[in-house]
Each structure stands twice: as structure tokens, then as C-alpha cells.
Amino acid sequence: MVNEGGRGTDSQAIQTHLAQGIGNRGWIILTAWLFVVVIISGYLPDWIHSIPLNIYVIQPLLWLSAGFLAFWLGRSETQMIPISSGRWITGMAALVGCFQVAVFMLAGVALGFGHSPYTHDLGLMLLNLWFIVARVLGLEFSRWYLVSVLKRRNDILGVGLAWLILFLVTLPVTRLWTTQIDGMDGIFRVVGNVILPTASNNVLATFLVMVGGPAASIAYGLVLNVYEWITPVLPNLDWTLTAFLGTVVPILGLLFFKEALDWRAVRKGDQEVKEGIWGTGWVLVGVFLVFLLWFNSGLFGVRPTLISGISMEPAINPGDIVITRDITPSEVKLNDVVLFSNGKVSILHRVVTLVGQGENTIFTTKGDNVTERDQSWNANQLKGKLVLVIPKLGWVSLGIKMFISRIF
Amino acid sequence: MSARKSLPIGIILMILMMALAALGVGYAWWTEQLTTTGTIQTGSIDVKLENATNTEFDPLDLASCNPKISGDGKSISVVINNAYPGYTCIINFNLVNGGTVPAKITNVNLPVVNEEYGVVPSGALVSKPMLDPGKPEEANFFVRVRPGAAQSANYQFDFSIDIAQGNAP
Numbered sequence: 001m002v003n004e005g006g007r008g009t010d011s012q013a014i015q016t017h018l019a020q021g022i023g024n025r026g027w028i029i030l031t032a033w034l035f036v037v038v039i040i041s042g043y044l045p046d047w048i049h050s051i052p053l054n055i056y057v058i059q060p061l062l063w064l065s066a067g068f069l070a071f072w073l074g075r076s077e078t079q080m081i082p083i084s085s086g087r088w089i090t091g092m093a094a095l096v097g098c099f100q101v102a103v104f105m106l107a108g109v110a111l112g113f114g115h116s117p118y119t120h121d122l123g124l125m126l127l128n129l130w131f132i133v134a135r136v137l138g139l140e141f142s143r144w145y146l147v148s149v150l151k152r153r154n155d156i157l158g159v160g161l162a163w164l165i166l167f168l169v170t171l172p173v174t175r176l177w178t179t180q181i182d183g184m185d186g187i188f189r190v191v192g193n194v195i196l197p198t199a200s201n202n203v204l205a206t207f208l209v210m211v212g213g214p215a216a217s218i219a220y221g222l223v224l225n226v227y228e229w230i231t232p233v234l235p236n237l238d239w240t241l242t243a244f245l246g247t248v249v250p251i252l253g254l255l256f257f258k259e260a261l262d263w264r265a266v267r268k269g270d271q272e273v274k275e276g277i278w279g280t281g282w283v284l285v286g287v288f289l290v291f292l293l294w295f296n297s298g299l300f301g302v303r304p305t306l307i308s309g310i311s312m313e314p315a316i317n318p319g320d321i322v323i324t325r326d327i328t329p330s331e332v333k334l335n336d337v338v339l340f341s342n343g344k345v346s347i348l349h350r351v352v353t354l355v356g357q358g359e360n361t362i363f364t365t366k367g368d369n370v371t372e373r374d375q376s377w378n379a380n381q382l383k384g385k386l387v388l389v390i391p392k393l394g395w396v397s398l399g400i401k402m403f404i405s406r407i408f
Numbered sequence: 409m410s411a412r413k414s415l416p417i418g419i420i421l422m423i424l425m426m427a428l429a430a431l432g433v434g435y436a437w438w439t440e441q442l443t444t445t446g447t448i449q450t451g452s453i454d455v456k457l458e459n460a461t462n463t464e465f466d467p468l469d470l471a472s473c474n475p476k477i478s479g480d481g482k483s484i485s486v487v488i489n490n491a492y493p494g495y496t497c498i499i500n501f502n503l504v505n506g507g508t509v510p511a512k513i514t515n516v517n518l519p520v521v522n523e524e525y526g527v528v529p530s531g532a533l534v535s536k537p538m539l540d541p542g543k544p545e546e547a548n549f550f551v552r553v554r555p556g557a558a559q560s561a562n563y564q565f566d567f568s569i570d571i572a573q574g575n576a577p
Contacts, residue, residue: 188435196431200424207417240435247428251421258417283418286425293429297436355510355541362510364538376510376538 026073027149033069034142034169037062042173056127063138070138070145080148084215092260093208093216096253097223103249108235116234128229136221139170140205144214147206159206167202171195193239197246204250204257211261240299248287255280301326303384305339305348306394311367312337312348319395322348324384329361337386340365340377348386349374454507455539455571456481465496470560473497473551483568490560491525491553498550503532503569505539512538514572518549519565524557527565539571 040062044054074080084090119125143166150158172194201224208217228234237245259280294300307320315337316322324339332338332351339348340363349365352373356362359379366373460475471490478485486499505511513536518527532547539545549567 184438188431188438192431192435196424196427199427203420203424243431244428247424251424254417254421280418283421283425286422290425290429290432294432297432299432299436353540362541364510364540373538 026077027146030066030070030073030142030145031165034066034165037066037138038169038173052127055131060131060134063135065138067134067138067141070141074141074145074148077145077149079152081144081209081213083144083213085212088264089212089261090215090219092257093212094219094223096204096208096257097220097227099253099256100224100249101227103245104235104237107237107241107245108233111238111241112236113233114236116232118229120232125230129226132225132229133222136218136225139166140209140214140217140221142166142169143205143209143217147209151210159210163202163206166206167199170202171198189239192243193246196243197250200247200250204254207254207257211257238301240294240301244291244294244300248290251283251287255283298326302387305346306397307348309367311370312350313369315368316348316389317391319392319398321390321393321397322386323388323390324348325387327382327385329379329382330358332361332363332382332385338363338365339383339386340381341383342377342381346383347374455503455505455511455569457484457569458502458504458544460484460499460501463498463500465494465498467494468492471495471497473499475499475501477501478566483566485564485566486551488525488551488553488563491557491563492559492561493553493555493557495553496550498548499567500546500548502544503539503547504544505541507541510538510540511571512536513569515570516549517568517570519567523554524561525551525553525563527551527567533569 041059044058045051048054048058118128143162146162146165147159150162152158205217205220208220295302296304302323302325305322305324307316307322308318310318322339327338332354334351334354336351337348338351339346341347347365349367351363352366353364353376354361361379362376363379363382364373364376457477458481460477462473462475464471464473470492471488474487475484476487477483484499484501486497488495488497503513513533516529516533518529527549528551529549532545533549537545551563553561
């Protein structure tokens with residue numbers, strides 16, 4: 001017979017023995033199980049036709065099983081990242097989630113909301129909450145285990161692999177299947193709307209696990225998911241804006257988190273903060289440049305144009321930059337100032353005649369400062385409607401162009 | 409903060425930003441291609457000459473002038489009888505665009521300049537306005553018999569115009 005203490009030693013020994021048996025294969029087992037969970041979840045509706053049984057029983061249990069597996073594997077490892085790095089960091093992670101939610105809500109306020117597809121019956125909302133919590137716990141404990149174990153092997157490749165595994169697991173496969181990928185347009189939409197934001201969210205979550213343990217990444221994940229499932233309205237944004245915000249906002253959240261950590265370290269006198277060559281400033285410059293690039297390409301539905309002529313004086317002068325908005329032919333009214341282009345010439349003039357309807361409309365334009373009417377335009381030569389004139393700003397760009405042309 | 413030291417977070421973020429930039433450039437380039445290779449639906453133009461009338465300057469009250477629009481509405485034939493030097497006939501007519509897109513006059517086909525008479529376009533034929541669908545435009549030209557012409561001469565000629573789509577170069 002063994003005494004209590006001995007039994008304790010026995011179970012520890014068994015655990016150690018099991019862990020040694022598993023050895024370095026723990027992460028492979030967990031990864032395999034995660035993919036099994038994803039595949040089973042994907043095919044469940046075909047096998048089990050009861051939706052409540054599927055969503056509220058089997059799927060949460062599958063996710064929890066992955067979480068428990070990660071937790072159990074992690075207990076037998078040494079050098080694991082601590083589960084939590086304290087309330088301050090966990091709270092900061094939740095704040096980063098709130099920031100992300102706030103940006104999307106703000107975009108919704110500016111550009112309109114659509115109804116949320118999720119239920120708002122109180123009982124079902126609680127059940128949804130159970131599903132969300134189970135999934136986030138499963139994912140984040142798995143992330144914690146994978147990052148801890150793989151980081152030990154190789155700082156960069158290991159964390160990269162952990163990121164890749166979780167990226168593939170969290171990729172909304174059902175949305176990839178149901179989205180009609182018709183040609184190039186569909187590919188751009190899927191990459192922009194699904195793949196890049198998922199990648200970006202996973203970078204942030206991986207970073208949170210490294211500095212704050214699963215407590216931080218769970219706090220972040222819960223805020224995002226609870227918002228998505230509970231709010232009655234979701235922002236109704238163009239795919240380009242969803243792509244841009246979905247990718248950039250987690251990056252900004254990460255920078256904010258990193259700055260907050262540095263600030264705290266300095267305040268506590270823990271360490272001197274050294275800014276690497278890829279510090280916050282450079283990333284912000286990158287974000288700004290990409291924003292300019294997207295803005296200039298008209299991907300946000302508005303585009304800037306530099307004015308060089310005098311035909312619209314005094315409303316618009318040479319050197320002004322005008323912002324035009326994408327518009328459908330039937331939205332154009334008489335006297336609107338509209339941008340037309342036939343591929344060679346672009347003209348921003350006032351509409352003086354409108355003949356026909358919709359796509360078959362024929363427009364005639366005239367500059368305020370000229371007496372002659374322009375040629376007439378087809379609806380498909382319509383490029384946008386004037387929304388804003390920024391005086392003089394264009395001289396900066398003209399000046400730079402002249403400067404460059406002088407040098408070369 | 410070993411994480412920050414060991415993992416070049418900034419590089420990963422830069423890669424994400426580059427992917428986003430590439431997506432933007434790719435999409436913009438692709439939509440631009442679409443616009444330039446897409447088919448442009450063009451409407452029809454169908455300009456006709458209508459309601460020809462004439463006003464004469466005929467101090468001797470001898471000559472006559474008869475403009476007649478051809479069956480297809482594409483030309484006017486003018487017959488002048490008993491003309492004499494100084495006789496002038498103004499031919500007024502309407503240009504009607506029966507098509508769906510604006511049209512414009514690209515060329516006015518006059519009879520060869522003659523020693524005995526001249527045909528001079530005026531009004532809308534000179535200013536060459538845009539002809540919006542369904543909106544008649546008044547046009548005219550006049551025939552003036554020159555001093556060198558014989559007495560009681562008879563002349564006959566055709567007049568027509570060339571039309572192009574309004575946004576043609």
C-alpha cells in the first residue's frame with residue numbers, strides 16, 4: 001500500500017513519464033487535434049442536422065477539448081509562458097480589443113450600419129456566449145502552448161510556425177467556401193476581407209500571448225467576439241475599407257500595447273527602452289504610406305485629383321486638389337461638378353445637360369469660366385463627383401515634380 | 409520584455425503592410441485594366457434634315473428656288489430657275505437627331521464653288537453645335553448668284569452634312 005504522499009509522487013512520476021513519452025511531439029499532437037476540430041466543425045452540419053446540438057454542444061466541447069489538451073500538455077512542460085502577467089497587462093489587452101471595436105463602430109457611424117446576422121433573443125445570446133467562450137479558450141490555450149514550446153526551439157521560426165498554425169485554424173473556412181470566388185475580383189475580396197485581417201489579428205494575439213500569457217489573448221479575443229455576436233448592428237463597409245481597417249487596426253493596437261509596456265517599464269525603472277530600427281515610428285510611417293497609396297488609388301471610394309486648368313475658376317483654381325467620390329450615373333444631377341475621363345483626357349466640369357437614364361445617360365459639361373460646352377460623355381466615362389476642394393495643396397506636388405524633373 | 413528583443417515584431421508588421429499595399433496596387437491595376445479593356449456601349453446617331461423652307465431676295469421677282477429634302481433625310485437638293493446676278497435664296501431647315509446619343513456636324517458638303525453662284529453656310533452649320541437627341545437645331549445656308557452669271561440661268565445642286573458621335577475627337 002502506498003501512502004498519500006507516495007500516491008502524489010506516483011502521479012507526478014506518471015505525468016513525467018507520459019510527458020517524456022510524448023516528448024517533443026506535443027505540438028504535433030495538438031496541431032493535429034486542432035485541425036481535426038476544424039474539419040469536424042466544418043462538416044458537422046452535414047452529419048448532424050440539429051443546429052443547437054451542433055453549435056451549443058458538440059462544437060464548444062471540441063474547442064474546450066483542444067484547450068484542455070494544450071493545458072495538460074503545458075503542465076508537463078517546463079519554461080512555459082505564465083498563464084497571466086497580471087491584471088494590468090490583461091486589462092490593456094482588453095483595451096486593445098475595445099479600440100478595435102471602437103474603430104469599426106466609428107466607421108459604421110460614418111458610413112452606415114447593417115443589421116447583425118446573429119440572434120438577439122436573450123436565451124440564445126447566452127448560449128452564443130457559451131460557444132464564444134469555449135472557442136476562445138480552446139484557441140488561446142492552444143496558442144499559449146504552441147508559442148511556448150515552439151519559441152524555445154527557434155525564436156523567429158518557432159513563433160512564426162505557431163502563428164501559421166493558428167492562422168490556418170482561425171481562417172473562416174466556411175466563408176471561403178460560401179464566398180463566390182468569381183475571377184480576380186473574388187480573389188481580391190477574399191484576400192482583403194478574410195485572409196489579411198485574420199493574419200493581422202493572429203499576429204496581435206500571438207504577441208499578446210508572448211507578453212501577457214493566454215489571459216491577455218483571451219481578454220482580447222473575448223472583447224472582439226462578444227462585440228461581434230452581441231451588437232444589434234454591424235458596420236456596413238465596402239470590402240476595401242474592411243480589408244484596410246481589419247489589417248491596420250490590429251497593427252495599431254499592437255503598437256499601442258508595445259508603447260504602453262515600454263512606458264510602464266520606464267516608469268517602474270525596470271529597464272531602459274531602446275528603439276530598434278523597426279520601431280513604432282517606422283511602422284506608423286508604413287501604415288500612413290499604405291493609407292496614401294490606397295487613398296490615391298481610389299480604393300476607399302474617394303480619390304484626389306490635381307487641377308491644372310483655369311476653366312472652373314473661381315470655384316476651383318489651378319493647383320487645387322479636389323476630392324471626388326465614386327458615383328453612379330443616376331445619382332448625377334444637373335449643375336453637379338463631375339469628373340469625366342475618356343482614357344486620354346480627364347475633365348472636371350459642371351453638368352449642363354443630361355439625356356437618357358442610368359447607364360445610357362449622356363452628359364454634356366461646361367466649365368464655369370468658359371463659354372463653350374465640352375464634348376458629351378457616356379455614363380461609363382463618369383469617374384466621380386466633386387466633394388471637396390483643397391486649395392493650393394497641389395502646388396506642393398507640382399513643385400516636387402518640377403524639382404525632380406530638374407535634377408534628372 | 410524578452411519578446412520584443414527576440415522577435416522582430418516590426419518586420420512582421422511591415423510584411424503585413426506590404427501585403428496590404430500589394431493588394432491595393434494589384435486591385436487598382438486590375439480594375440484599371442478592366443476599364444480600358446471593357447466594351448464601351450455606344451448609342452446610335454441618326455441625324456435628319458427636316459422642314460426645308462426658303463426665303464428669297466428677288467428684286468426682279470423673276471427667279472424661283474425649290475429646296476427638297478431627299479427621302480432618307482440626308483441631303484437637300486436645290487433647284488433654282490431664272491436666276492440672275494444679285495439673286496439670293498436662303499434655305500432654312502432643321503437638324504433633328506433621332507438617335508440616342510448627341511451628335512455633331514463634322515463636315516458640310518457644299519457644291520463646288522462656281523463662278524456663277526456661291527453657296528455659303530450660315531447659322532448652326534458654322535457654329536457646329538452639339539445635336540442632342542430629339543432637340544431640333546435650326547440651320548441654314550444661302551445661295552447667292554454672282555455678277556458673272558448669265559441671265560435666266562438654271563442651277564441644281566445637292567447639299568449634305570457629315571455627322572459624328574458627339575464625343576468623337
